Amino acid sequence: MASVTLKDVAKVAGVSYATVSRAVSGSPEISEETRRRILKICKEMGYTPNSIARSMVKRCTNILGLIVPSLNNPFMSELTADLEIYARNRGYNLMACNSSYDHDLELEVFSLLIGRQVDGVIMIPVGHEPYESLSALTKQVPTVFISENMQDYPENYVSVDNYRGMQIATEYLFSLGHRDILYFGARSDSKTHELRLDGYLSSCEKLGMTPHVLRSTYSRSSREVGYALAGEYFSRPHQETAILCSADMLAIGVKQAAYEAGIRIPKDVSLMGFDNISFSALPEIDLTTINQPTQQMATSAVDMLLDHIRDPEAERTNLILPPSLIERKSCRSVRA
Amino acid sequence: MASVTLKDVAKVAGVSYATVSRAVSGSPEISEETRRRILKICKEMGYTPNSIARSMVKRCTNILGLIVPSLNNPFMSELTADLEIYARNRGYNLMACNSSYDHDLELEVFSLLIGRQVDGVIMIPVGHEPYESLSALTKQVPTVFISENMQDYPENYVSVDNYRGMQIATEYLFSLGHRDILYFGARSDSKTHELRLDGYLSSCEKLGMTPHVLRSTYSRSSREVGYALAGEYFSRPHQETAILCSADMLAIGVKQAAYEAGIRIPKDVSLMGFDNISFSALPEIDLTTINQPTQQMATSAVDMLLDHIRDPEAERTNLILPPSLIERKSCRSVRA
DNA sequence: ACAAATAACGTAAACGTTTGCGTAAAACAA
């Protein structure tokens, strides 16, 4: 596994290894003739530049760290895929780490990535705890959040407009004739979910509806959480005609619980999600939801991060992308 | 962003930087007293070891490369998550790259990872092309495949027993009374899918059934592919009572097409998948399938790779894990 | 034709670690 280095090539080519370096790195300080000759020798000898050594002297690794709560959630795995592909096209590799929805682990892998000398980190934060320890980390490396959780941080972030998204959802259900809408959400320690809830509440007020809110004690928006909480809900008396979930995965869990409780969707109750994961489009799920423009979020996050890396003094910019309604078959009109 | 180095710490502590190195790296050649003193100073100064520099001299990066066709497939994203978490617990970070089901890209990112000086790579190959260019790469870095595609390669691999898995599936459908089973699979240039098909064929022969095979021209086992191919199938006359798919995602696409064609599952036709992705457990999907022990595959792949890294001369070992039947509601008994 | 500018390449330092070797002091054995 011993690899061939610049020196080996230089010896064969009969030049100094600085010249070889210039040949492979595309420096102008070299004649086209020798460049071609050296490049040919490189091919023959199977030379691959050692990016570790390069990182050493250039003081940048062209590696981006990614901290993501989970890859089991399709929203996040699709986002991760988009991030990786786009970053690679821009010359950066991604070092992805699962935080497993764990706050301490989140911080731990962050400093691990710093030790790895990543040029920047993209973080999808678990929630919003007192983050004094996080800001100590973000000070050490350019960071962008994909989330609205971090509004009180000086770092850039990109996100869908959660507040507006839930307004759109609420207004849509209202337009279908629903007047008793249950908001079904994850724990509120996250700004993201706070904004979604506020969007719902504001629309309720504007439209003259009484809000009904049911929230999980978990911050995790998983199918299991939705299933458990909805099972409890369905077992007790309830009069809401629609359930608005703060995440598609929650809605899918709700649907499962509804199914087992003999409640039909959308016949007995309408159901909405938020995220628009690909599975929501399945005819068996067919979930009306609010779309997050994941691809644009991914490219923008990378762009913003790279800008920040190139110019650390530049002002921070935030990007709030517009959500959109994806109308499917999980909601029915209850007009008289 | 200028970080504090060994020298900075050494200057403050009044020792040589070799001593500081020994303190932080846990060398025995140092007294407990000075170690504690230096470590305290490290904390105070916020010193983080530069792993790039360490990699430089130790000639290993503690980074593993991962090449995966797609993260949109839950089977692969769950596998990726398991790989990352387990690798990190063993002291390695993962650099994951999407090959996007593209053969050339697969090779391209492989050499990119080699340039990154990864200590090893885990690859979920797209298929099985004439891989003379791949073996040139695997010679340069320890590799393990998660797939049965690479049996003629000298590298280790870990996989579920695809052949046996499809036998189990076929026997199960037979036991329910099915005698006309359609095998619905991805393109055959992949050894994995060849083995699955062979498992089906062998069981057909053993049980005295005539095999019916329908194969996609795509190697990608996506919902879209299953949907398209099944749409075509349902639009023509057909008499099979069960459809056995080579992947859950295909089966989900088939289910969608069946739904739109007005064909009920399992009333009109039974449906089976292969993989046991988490979504198959949803009551709306409820797909009977063959389980792949992903977690064990992940840990074994990492273990095998690390063994290979520590002892490059060791003999290669392959690990074929047993599949198991997950019985759900997508198949019905057609006994008389 | 001669000075000045430029092009092409070599020299060597630097990036932040680890580690083999050397050495002085401390500990131990006799």
Next chain:
DNA sequence: TTGTTTTACGCAAACGTTTACGTTATTTGT
């Protein structure tokens, strides 16, 4: 005591690049 081993540390080379600077040969300007 003296000799030997051990402990704890410093010195300096090495890992494979990049790049500022120096130098020579060539080109350009007048």
